[in-house]
Structures are given as structure tokens and as C-alpha cells.
Amino acid sequence: METAFFYKFKARIIFKKDNNELAFEEVEKDFENENPILARENALRFFNSYVEVVTGVENISAEQLKEKEIDFIDPGTNTLIQVDSNNIYLSDSIGNGIGVFLCFKTGFIEQEENEMIIHGFGGIGPFGLSKSGLIYNLEKEFELYKKFDYGTSGYETTVLFCDPEEWAEGYREDEPSSYKILKTPINWDLYSAPYWWGKDTSDQIEEKNKTEKLINIIENGETSQVEFKPALLYNFLTKKGGIGIKAIIAKTICGFLNTKGGILFIGINDKKKIVGLEKDFSLSDGKDEKDFFRLEFDQMIDHFLSFSVKPNVNGDFQWINEKDIFVVIVEPSKAKPVFLKGQNEKEFYVRGEASTRQLTDIEEIIDYWIERMGNF
Incomplete structure (x- = not known):
């Protein structure tokens, strides 16, 4: 049975001959099989x-390869050519590289290009073999396997990739994005976090200062405006998730909203130890861990408070001491008091020196709110 595409290995490298002159070596080899995934495997x-x-x-390794490729991909030399009596020096590295390409067969797939690179290094493919170009091609490759119903069992994977261009243009809510692809030798975990491509000085300083400020707040311990919780979902006593833990988080946020606001750290215990979010992430059941966490957090706000308070409650992940934590900044509610939806009735919480407490007497609640509003 003829398949819609096949794979091609290409190499164009440069080396020195015995007389020290530069010479190029070009290699091409096709790989085709009625089961395309086997052709792909053989090509790789x-x-x-x-x-x-x-x-x-x-x-x-990829790191070693990056060092080694300098010798046979970019020798650091140039060749002189003349264009309309003008001398132009072209780098001898242009077009050099090693790669595996998916090649389209005529009549099966309508494409402007008849091939696309799925793995390699150097300058042999389009986009200068950028990671953004590769991930796009790999996603396209996966779609083709599904379109033609070719088997991919055991080869499918989902990876996270943070696109430098999307990040630079301000689309940061969507980055990193998840991509369904077929497995490749590339470790995509290295390209999943922002700034894997490097940071400019201002970004580095800003992030370092932010991290240092958060660490300083953590070291000073819990206060009327700082609270630590080890998890959003995971109950360390029962060893499983439960809505009761969410209720405790919601009470803290409610207390902050009704007082002066504050910062809630999720992933830190009451002894100021950064435990991270691994226990919460373990409950994601194969879903993207951070997306799962954000969804559970939003559902907690909606269930126990009201989504109308969301503009006052902003959370984001932070990487501190090699662990993920979730930092929630709560702005005080100035328009109206915020009540928590209890099991039987609405409940009112405020912050004390380093804890959250409930006010139950109606007159006490009214007096508190009148006095509080007078302080704004």
C-alpha cells in the first residue's frame, strides 16, 4: 500500500582535506515503509x-552536539564570490547541517513545500532550524498521521513549548502551550519555560528582585497579611484530595478581602518550609498539571465565594528553591463585604494577627464594616 509520505535523511557537512582545503560532503537517504512510523524510526x-x-x-548529548557541530557545520571561514563586480563574502556554514525530513508525495498532500524537517541541527532546514519551526512541523506531522489513520501507538506524547516570538509579542497567557507530537530525540522540557532562549538584563533583574522579595516575605513568617498553606487540594492526613482543603483556602482569601488584603502562598507549610505543589499536581490524572491547578483554584473561588471577587484575587506560579509554588495576591474589597458560602449559611471572615477568624454576630459584622470603611 502506497503511503502519503516518506522520510529522508540529509546531511551537508564541511571538512578539511589533507591539503587543508575545505570540502563539502552531502548525503541523502530515503526511508519508506507501508507503516510510516517504522520509516520514521529508521530515519532517526x-x-x-x-x-x-x-x-x-x-x-x-544535545549540549555536546552543539559544541561539536562547530567543526563540521561552521568552520568560521568565508568564500569570496563576485556579483556585478562586487566582492561578497559568504559564510561557509550556509546550508550546512544534518536532518530528517518528512517528504510529501504528489497527489496525497497539497503543500507549497514538498518536505519539512522534523529533527536536526545546523542550517539545513528552513527557519534556521528554530525550535518554533520544529514544533510547528512536528504538530503538523502528528496531524498527518491522524488524517491518514497511520498507527502511532507508543509514539505519541504531549510536550510544553514556550514560543519566544509569542512571548515577546505579549501573548504570555498562552505560553507555554501544549503540543501533541510524535516522540523525537529532543528533550522538550528544556524549552518549556519562559526565557529558555536567554533573558535581557532588565528581565533578569526584575525576576531576581521579585524572587528575593518573595523569599524575604516567606522568611518573616505569617502575619495579618501573609498566610501559608501546603496545598490547594491534597489532604496530608487522608493522603488524598478533598474539598475541605479548598474551604480552608477560601476562608483565608475571604479574610484578606474583608480586611487589608494580603498574600497567600500555596505550597509552603506553617513552618515556612517550601514543600511545592507536587502533591496537588499528583491529582491531575494525566492533565496538564498547571492548567489543572488553575482550574481547581478558579472553581474554588466560584464555589465558596463568588466569581465577582476574581478581579481582587490574582494568582500565579513561582519557581523558588527548585519547587513550584502558587502565590495569590488578594486586594481588599472596598465596595462591599464578602461572605463565604458555608454548608448551611453564609459566613463572614476577617484576618487577625496571623490567622483567619469568623464573625457571627450581625451587629458585630455591621460595626466592623462601618469602622473598616472609615479607614479607607
Whole structure:
């Protein structure tokens, strides 16, 4: 049975001959199988073998490969050419690289280009082999397998990728994004967080200052405007998730809203130890962990308080001491008191010195709110 596409290995490298002159070596090899995933696997295996021969290193890592490729991809030399009597020096690295391409067959797929690179390094593919270009191609490849109903069992994976261009243009709510692709030798975890491509000085300073401020707040412990909670969902006593933990979080937020606002740290216990969010993430059941957490947090706000308070409650993940935590900034409610939806009736909470307490007497609540509003 003829398939809609096949795979091609391409290499164009540069090396020095015995007389020190530069010479290019070009290699192409097609891989085709009625089961395209096997052709793909063979092409990637050949890629690895070729790289081992060229570099002289078995199972070479991406970091090692980056260092080694300088020799046979970019020798740092230029070639002089003349264009309309003008001398132009072109780098001898142009077009050099090693890659695996998915090639489209005529009559099956209408594409402007007849091939797209799915793995490689150097300048052999379009986009200068940018990670953004590769992830787009890999996503397209996965869609083609589904379109033609080719088997992908055992090869499917979902990866996170933070696109530098999308990030720079301000679309940060959508980054990193998840992509359904077929497995490749690339470790996409290295490209899942913002600024994997490097940061400018202002970004570095801003993030460092923010982290230092948060660490300082944590070290000073709980106060009337600072609270620590080890988890959003996970109950450390029962060893499973439960809505009761959410209720405790909601009471704290309610107290902040009705007092002077504050900061709630989720992923830190009452002894100021950063425990992270792994226990909460373990309840995600295969879903994207952070998306799952955000959804549960929003549902908690809606269930126990009201989504109308959301503009006053803003949370985001922070990476501190090699762990994820969730930092919630709560602005005080100035328009009206906020009540928590209890099991039988609405409940009113305020913050004390380092804890949240409930006011139950109606007159006490009214007196408190009148006095509080007089302080704004």
C-alpha cells in the first residue's frame, strides 16, 4: 500500500582535506515503509548513527552536539564570490547541517513545500532550524498521521513549548502551550519555560528582585497579611484530595478581602518550609498539571465565594528553591463585604494577627464594616 509520505535523511557537512582545503560532503537517504512510523524510526536511527560517525562520540548529548557541530557545520571561514563586480563574502556554514525530513508525495498532500524537517541541527532546514519551526512541523506531522489513520501507538506524547516570538509579542497567557507530537530525540522540557532562549538584563533583574522579595516575605513568617498553606487540594492526613482543603483556602482569601488584603502562598507549610505543589499536581490524572491547578483554584473561588471577587484575587506560579509554588495576591474589597458560602449559611471572615477568624454576630459584622470603611 502506497503511503502519503516518506522520510529522508540529509546531511551537508564541511571538512578539511589533507591539503587543508575545505570540502563539502552531502548525503541523502530515503526511508519508506507501508507503516510510516517504522520509516520514521529508521530515519532517526540512521541520523544518530551518522552523527556518531561524524563526531566520534556515541550517544552524544544535545549540549555536546552543539559544541561539536562547530567543526563540521561552521568552520568560521568565508568564500569570496563576485556579483556585478562586487566582492561578497559568504559564510561557509550556509546550508550546512544534518536532518530528517518528512517528504510529501504528489497527489496525497497539497503543500507549497514538498518536505519539512522534523529533527536536526545546523542550517539545513528552513527557519534556521528554530525550535518554533520544529514544533510547528512536528504538530503538523502528528496531524498527518491522524488524517491518514497511520498507527502511532507508543509514539505519541504531549510536550510544553514556550514560543519566544509569542512571548515577546505579549501573548504570555498562552505560553507555554501544549503540543501533541510524535516522540523525537529532543528533550522538550528544556524549552518549556519562559526565557529558555536567554533573558535581557532588565528581565533578569526584575525576576531576581521579585524572587528575593518573595523569599524575604516567606522568611518573616505569617502575619495579618501573609498566610501559608501546603496545598490547594491534597489532604496530608487522608493522603488524598478533598474539598475541605479548598474551604480552608477560601476562608483565608475571604479574610484578606474583608480586611487589608494580603498574600497567600500555596505550597509552603506553617513552618515556612517550601514543600511545592507536587502533591496537588499528583491529582491531575494525566492533565496538564498547571492548567489543572488553575482550574481547581478558579472553581474554588466560584464555589465558596463568588466569581465577582476574581478581579481582587490574582494568582500565579513561582519557581523558588527548585519547587513550584502558587502565590495569590488578594486586594481588599472596598465596595462591599464578602461572605463565604458555608454548608448551611453564609459566613463572614476577617484576618487577625496571623490567622483567619469568623464573625457571627450581625451587629458585630455591621460595626466592623462601618469602622473598616472609615479607614479607607
